[in-house]
Amino acid sequence: MTDAASLIADLGRRARDAAAGLARMSTSARAAGLRAAAATLRDDEAAILAANAQDMSTAEARGLTVAMLDRLRLDAGRVAAIAAGVEAVATLPDPVGQVIDRTTRPNGLDLCRVRVPIGVIGIVYESRPNVTADAAALCVMAGNAAILRGGSEATHSNAAIHAAMLRGFVDANLPADAVQLVPIADRAAVGAMLGADGSIDLIIPRGGKSLVARVQAEARVPVLAHLDGINHVYVDGSAEPGMARRIVLDAKLRRTGVCGAMETLLIDRAFPDAGGLIAALRDAGCVVRGDGRAQALVPGLPAASAEDWDTEYLDAIVSVAIVDGIAAAMAHIAAHGSHHTDAIVAEDEGVAERFLAGVDSAIVLWNASTQFADGGEFGLGAEIGIATGRLHARGPVALEGLTTYKWIGRGTGQVRG
Amino acid sequence: MTDAASLIADLGRRARDAAAGLARMSTSARAAGLRAAAATLRDDEAAILAANAQDMSTAEARGLTVAMLDRLRLDAGRVAAIAAGVEAVATLPDPVGQVIDRTTRPNGLDLCRVRVPIGVIGIVYESRPNVTADAAALCVMAGNAAILRGGSEATHSNAAIHAAMLRGFVDANLPADAVQLVPIADRAAVGAMLGADGSIDLIIPRGGKSLVARVQAEARVPVLAHLDGINHVYVDGSAEPGMARRIVLDAKLRRTGVCGAMETLLIDRAFPDAGGLIAALRDAGCVVRGDGRAQALVPGLPAASAEDWDTEYLDAIVSVAIVDGIAAAMAHIAAHGSHHTDAIVAEDEGVAERFLAGVDSAIVLWNASTQFADGGEFGLGAEIGIATGRLHARGPVALEGLTTYKWIGRGTGQVRG
Numbered sequence: 001m002t003d004a005a006s007l008i009a010d011l012g013r014r015a016r017d018a019a020a021g022l023a024r025m026s027t028s029a030r031a032a033g034l035r036a037a038a039a040t041l042r043d044d045e046a047a048i049l050a051a052n053a054q055d056m057s058t059a060e061a062r063g064l065t066v067a068m069l070d071r072l073r074l075d076a077g078r079v080a081a082i083a084a085g086v087e088a089v090a091t092l093p094d095p096v097g098q099v100i101d102r103t104t105r106p107n108g109l110d111l112c113r114v115r116v117p118i119g120v121i122g123i124v125y126e127s128r129p130n131v132t133a134d135a136a137a138l139c140v141m142a143g144n145a146a147i148l149r150g151g152s153e154a155t156h157s158n159a160a161i162h163a164a165m166l167r168g169f170v171d172a173n174l175p176a177d178a179v180q181l182v183p184i185a186d187r188a189a190v191g192a193m194l195g196a197d198g199s200i201d202l203i204i205p206r207g208g209k210s211l212v213a214r215v216q217a218e219a220r221v222p223v224l225a226h227l228d229g230i231n232h233v234y235v236d237g238s239a240e241p242g243m244a245r246r247i248v249l250d251a252k253l254r255r256t257g258v259c260g261a262m263e264t265l266l267i268d269r270a271f272p273d274a275g276g277l278i279a280a281l282r283d284a285g286c287v288v289r290g291d292g293r294a295q296a297l298v299p300g301l302p303a304a305s306a307e308d309w310d311t312e313y314l315d316a317i318v319s320v321a322i323v324d325g326i327a328a329a330m331a332h333i334a335a336h337g338s339h340h341t342d343a344i345v346a347e348d349e350g351v352a353e354r355f356l357a358g359v360d361s362a363i364v365l366w367n368a369s370t371q372f373a374d375g376g377e378f379g380l381g382a383e384i385g386i387a388t389g390r391l392h393a394r395g396p397v398a399l400e401g402l403t404t405y406k407w408i409g410r411g412t413g414q415v416r417g
Numbered sequence: 418m419t420d421a422a423s424l425i426a427d428l429g430r431r432a433r434d435a436a437a438g439l440a441r442m443s444t445s446a447r448a449a450g451l452r453a454a455a456a457t458l459r460d461d462e463a464a465i466l467a468a469n470a471q472d473m474s475t476a477e478a479r480g481l482t483v484a485m486l487d488r489l490r491l492d493a494g495r496v497a498a499i500a501a502g503v504e505a506v507a508t509l510p511d512p513v514g515q516v517i518d519r520t521t522r523p524n525g526l527d528l529c530r531v532r533v534p535i536g537v538i539g540i541v542y543e544s545r546p547n548v549t550a551d552a553a554a555l556c557v558m559a560g561n562a563a564i565l566r567g568g569s570e571a572t573h574s575n576a577a578i579h580a581a582m583l584r585g586f587v588d589a590n591l592p593a594d595a596v597q598l599v600p601i602a603d604r605a606a607v608g609a610m611l612g613a614d615g616s617i618d619l620i621i622p623r624g625g626k627s628l629v630a631r632v633q634a635e636a637r638v639p640v641l642a643h644l645d646g647i648n649h650v651y652v653d654g655s656a657e658p659g660m661a662r663r664i665v666l667d668a669k670l671r672r673t674g675v676c677g678a679m680e681t682l683l684i685d686r687a688f689p690d691a692g693g694l695i696a697a698l699r700d701a702g703c704v705v706r707g708d709g710r711a712q713a714l715v716p717g718l719p720a721a722s723a724e725d726w727d728t729e730y731l732d733a734i735v736s737v738a739i740v741d742g743i744a745a746a747m748a749h750i751a752a753h754g755s756h757h758t759d760a761i762v763a764e765d766e767g768v769a770e771r772f773l774a775g776v777d778s779a780i781v782l783w784n785a786s787t788q789f790a791d792g793g794e795f796g797l798g799a800e801i802g803i804a805t806g807r808l809h810a811r812g813p814v815a816l817e818g819l820t821t822y823k824w825i826g827r828g829t830g831q832v833r834g
Binding site for chain 2: 249367389405
């Protein structure tokens with residue numbers, strides 16, 4: 001066994017014990033642990049900001065981009081938001097112990113499925129230090145132990161946040177190994193985590209496409225992954241033009257860097273205001289690229305290349321195609337979508353229901369912006385990520401997605417005979 | 418791309434189209450397809466038995482074991498049972514379209530989670546030809562397309578069963594590619610299936626431990642796997658001795674080769690009839706191996722080795738340990754169990770509930786035999802397998818485990834703003 005593998009195996013054993021302890025604790029005991037951790041996060045504001053300043057100066061010296069520096073930066077407001085986020089998780093309905101279904105078999109065996117924690121969850125993430133607190137809070141509230149591996153640029157910030165939370169956990173009698181941080185110095189640790197089937201039950205990567213792709217390619221542990229959000233809005237011929245414009249502008253431009261942003265706009269040739277929609281996007285500062293039919297409508301519109309239809313811009317750029325109704329729109333989405341979030345704007349309910357049933361995405365929306373793809377907006381309180389896979393949990397994943405179930409049968413001496 | 422990879426990619430494309438067609442069909446249309454396939458299976462009885470005779474004579478010439486020959490053998494009764502099994506799946510409640518939960522957000526967005534098929538499911542299995550029909554029926558009833566890869570020794574039997582079912586499917590207007598058989602000649606095909614992320618959504622291995630272990634080790638596609646069933650019965654001091662004896666004998670000996678069979682018996686030192694339990698097992702023809710305390714109770718009892726506690730015998734052999742109450746029993750199960758099925762026999766409800774909550778297995782039972790670990794016994798109608806992993810589905814997996822869900826949001830023009 002390599003050093004990294006034995007390190008992870010050791011963390012895994014500690015995590016397994018901690019998970020057993022957490023699973024035995026009541027909802028209120030776990031919630032009290034999170035509230036205590038929020039308090040110690042606030043107490044440690046100065047230490048956390050000092051650690052972050054150290055990370056920031058290294059990052060600046062290394063020439064990280066402005067966007068990366070912004071993701072890394074903490075200030076008093078952000079620390080307060082992190083603490084408030086941990087407290088908010090403590091107020092969420094606890095899925096652990098929920099009875100999913102219950103039946104009495106003809107032989108009298110009383111059988112039910114009950115939600116239980118998954119066990120040990122590994123989180124591999126990049127520069128945002130708030131993930132340390134968010135992921136720890138969600139895992140622990142769902143009764144799981146967490147093994148966290150953050151980005152090297154956030155080493156000191158993550159360690160300070162972890163130390164603060166751990167003090168709160170221990171104050172509230174949560175197991176000290178409920179959340180462990182993988183020492184960053186060991187570069188082989190991520191590989192060891194991905195291979196740690198048996199010690200880690202689930203890996204959740206949070207970060208850019210290359211991180212997620214590496215995790216998916218290498219992992220022998222099950223992965224709950226978020227890949228691309230190549231999201232479409234289809235504006236049907238029956239759409240109300242004012243609503244279409246509001247939804248399209250919001251879906252593309254409210255925030256362009258989020259995974260729920262629209263990347264491709266499909267307009268029914270029967271929609272009377274395609275030109276107005278494209279003009280509104282351009283007026284709002286969006287670069288619009290069109291297929292031949294869109295170019296014919298709007299003189300001077302640049303052409304979308306074949307690649308454009310498969311691109312997640314995460315920027316103020318959109319590709320527009322004029323399509324022959326809903327069947328063509330659905331065929332385009334099936335060919336180019338990433339099964340994340342797709343929306344239809346339509347007044348015709350029959351068309352809308354056909355879209356909702358037929359588009360194979362984690363989230364399908366009718367007359368609403370794709371930017372609602374978010375755990376908070378879905379009433380889940382918080383999310384550990386948006387899953388674009390098909391197994392276990394799909395779309396925004398929060399506490400329930402961090403649980404599994406067991407079958408419990410209560411008998412009176414039944415044998416199969 | 419290798420030949421095997423391009424073969425699987427082609428099957429995957431056909432399966433994806435077929436899955437889209439199946440997902441659009443109503444419950445009754447899919448059920449009609451299964452009933453038609455049952456009818457064509459009956460029509461083809463002679464052809465299926467002739468194909469099976471060919472496989473049997475090859476298998477005999479190759480010197481397969483008696484157990485393997487029995488798994489491979491078909492007769493009129495088994496063909497009738499296969500057809501009846503397919504019909505039975507057609508009568509099961511359809512999970513597709515079920516609304517899991519529904520809520521109206523404060524902004525008026527109506528949000529629900531609806532069960533949908535997973536998509537394309539790959540099944541890799543060994544000698545039993547009935548798996549061809551069972552797996553095909555379950556996948557198709559849940560709206561999925563299936564790609565089946567059976568064992569080489571059952572080539573002709575599987576092809577005949579597949580051909581019969583396909584004729585029924587096509588008669589009933591199901592897509593012709595709803596169920597595809599991978600040509601057996603290509604030995605690299607299994608590897609290609611395991612690597613086919615994107616074309617296959619889920620792989621289910623059905624067979625012995627070495628097949629399942631290979632699939633788990635190599636697969637880049639998510640796997641729903643069944644590994645060991647190292648199942649325990651713990652007889653508490655409070656157990657009613659007659660019930661304990663009935664349950665222990667049934668759990669070990671009703672059928673010794675099933676995954677739900679008990680492999681280790683843990684007896685509380687406070688239980689007054691440990692000697693009687695062990696004698697009953699031996700009288701019934703079971704080899705009993707004991708720890709030191711069991712050996713002290715029953716003179717001449719052979720010793721269980723360290724390995725015994727981690728062994729799935731699938732035979733009339735059991736290891737017995739005398740333990741100091743429920744805490745020691747739970748510690749033993751945590752150290753040696755395989756998270757499949759574990760049972761407690763006890764009259765003390767507090768002790769029983771502690772066991773049910775604390776033992777981390779897919780199935781935990783109180784005063785019932787471990788041999789109830791079966792989809793039929795759980796009221797699921799049929800099962801594609803018993804999952805020993807922790808994600809997606811756990812324990813017996815039937816139609817619901819072959820579905821996932823999507824989020825559907827119905828709005829009136831909501832934007833996030």
